[in-house]
Amino acid sequence: xxxxxxxxxxxxxxxxxxxxxxxxxxxxxxxxxxxxxxxxxxxxxxxxxxxxxxxxxxxxxxxxxxxxxxxxxxxxxxxxxxxxxxxxxxxxxxxxxxxxxxxxxxxxxxxxxxxxxxxxxxxxxxxxxxxxxxxxxxxxxxxxxxxxxxxxxxxxxxxxxxxxxxxxxxxxxxxxxxxxxxxxxxxxxxxxxxxxxxxxxxxxxxxxxxxxxxxxxxxxxxxxxxxxxxxxxxxxxxxxxxxxxxxxxxxxxxxxxxxxxxxxxxxxxxxxxxxxxxxxxxxxxxxxxxxxxxxxxxxxxxxxxxxxxxxxxxxxxxxxxxxxxxxxxxxxxxxxxxxxxxxxxxxxx
Ligand code: F6P
Numbered sequence: 545x546x547x548x549x550x551x552x553x554x555x556x557x558x559x560x561x562x563x564x565x566x567x568x569x570x571x572x573x574x575x576x577x578x579x580x581x582x583x584x585x586x587x588x589x590x591x592x593x594x595x596x597x598x599x600x601x602x603x604x605x606x607x608x609x610x611x612x613x614x615x616x617x618x619x620x621x622x623x624x625x626x627x628x629x630x631x632x633x634x635x636x637x638x639x640x641x642x643x644x645x646x647x648x649x650x651x652x653x654x655x656x657x658x659x660x661x662x663x664x665x666x667x668x669x670x671x672x673x674x675x676x677x678x679x680x681x682x683x684x685x686x687x688x689x690x691x692x693x694x695x696x697x698x699x700x701x702x703x704x705x706x707x708x709x710x711x712x713x714x715x716x717x718x719x720x721x722x723x724x725x726x727x728x729x730x731x732x733x734x735x736x737x738x739x740x741x742x743x744x745x746x747x748x749x750x751x752x753x754x755x756x757x758x759x760x761x762x763x764x765x766x767x768x769x770x771x772x773x774x775x776x777x778x779x780x781x782x783x784x785x786x787x788x789x790x791x792x793x794x795x796x797x798x799x800x801x802x803x804x805x806x807x808x809x810x811x812x813x814x815x816x817x818x819x820x821x822x823x824x825x826x827x828x829x830x831x832x833x834x835x836x837x838x839x840x841x842x843x844x845x846x847x848x849x850x851x852x853x854x855x856x857x858x859x860x861x862x863x864x865x866x867x868x869x870x871x872x873x874x875x876x877x878x879x880x881x882x883x884x885x886x887x888x889x890x891x892x893x
Contacts, residue, residue, distance in 0.1 A: 545576040548634070548642045550595060551610040552650035556671045556683030557823035558831035559610040561643050564601040565835025566667070571598060575841050579637060580611075582647070586618035589626065591633045591727055602810045605828060607747035607823045616649065619785045619825060621656040634662050641847060643838050647681075648786050650869055651850055655867035658848040665838045666850030671819055674718035675815055676869035678852040682831040687714070687818040690727045691763070694814055695729025699761050706758035708750050708801060708809040711791050712794035713764055715817050718872045719765040721818070723879055726763035726888070733760070733889040735797075736766030737775070738873045741891025746797075749889045754807055764797060766790040768891075787823035791815070833858055 551559050562578070563778030570576040580595040581587040593602075594612075604611055620630035624798055627753035634642065641663040644654040646828050647670035658664045668678045671687035683774035687828045711731075715721040719736025733749055735741045746762070767790055769775050794811035802809045823831065830853065837851045837858040849860040873880070883890060 548639045550581035552646035556829040560604040562835040565832040567601045569839030583613040584615040586615040590864035644752045650885040652867040655863035663847035673720040674870045685826040692728040693726035702759035706762045709809040710762045710794045712813045721863035722765035731763035733762040735768040740771040745893040776777040
């Protein structure tokens with residue numbers, strides 16, 4: 545068997561752990577020849593590959609990023625010509641199947657190509673944790689750890705100066721990172737795309753805390769917006785399948801709060817530090833399980849499905865069920881209630 549492996553979309557910690565596990569498992573279980581495709585679907589369209597053997601994937605478990613490179617611009621579904629080219633390249637490379645490690649965009653492309661006859665196993669990757677059908681994607685735990693540490697750090701400086709400290713997380717249209725990191729990092733307010741915030745409630749919170757303990761920490765997801773307002777778009781990338789890049793709502797919130805407070809307000813946008821660096825032990829284990837499970841699915845001929853992690857176990861779901869869908873924080877999620885009951889402001893009221 546000849547199996548291609550690619551990483552698509554934005555990178556995240558744990559990609560190398562999946563590449564390592566899927567390659568070692570495929571070499572072991574089916575004596576497969578494993579071909580790494582460079583820079584995601586861009587490399588497939590251009591036929592850029594490199595062999596993946598035991599040595600090529602040894603020593604990469606701890607490292608962030610992806611040894612194969614990635615791209616969130618190339619879209620083989622953009623035109624019929626591009627689709628034909630991707631399928632022709634797969635035939636030229638002699639691929640019996642493709643393991644596509646990526647997020648929502650990658651799974652949508654994988655689904656499209658699988659409908660045209662390319663056998664694919666998807667592996668869910670995203671710091672945003674917003675993939676339909678998957679409780680936990682690898683990369684998320686590492687991002688939460690990074691944001692949690694940032695919240696701890698702004699707390700001490702906020703305390704010294706008696707300031708309101710706003711920390712903005714990534715997450716696109718889902719608030720998973722902000723919610724978990726906000727709780728782990730003891731944020732006083734957590735603002736999510738799923739709950740439009742009431743600025744008055746935040747002003748009130750900050751005013752109360754100005755007396756004692758003098759500082760307030762707000763964790764805000766990049767997709768959050770004030771009631772009646774719009775999301776903050778940082779830029780639009782013309783030739784990207786998903787052109788909108790959010791960012792900067794922390795600065796907007798500062799302008800909404802500052803005129804009404806005695807304290808100074810400072811905003812920190814964490815950006816790509818959340819995507820870089822070594823994966824946490826949890827993500828290393830999860831990514832290894834995902835890679836191993838993907839290889840088992842290849843061996844069993846279970847194609848056109850994405851590996852998932854549900855209720856603590858490896859499973860899979862059809863690509864048709866995950867393509868073009870994302871998973872937001874449900875409004876009845878138990879963590880929201882926990883946050884409320886320990887006095888965290890969710891911008892409601
Ligand atoms: O989907 C992962 C993610 O990091 C989002 O949280 C963020 O909105 C986006 O990608 C940033 O994309 P880029 O790396 O293209 O700026």
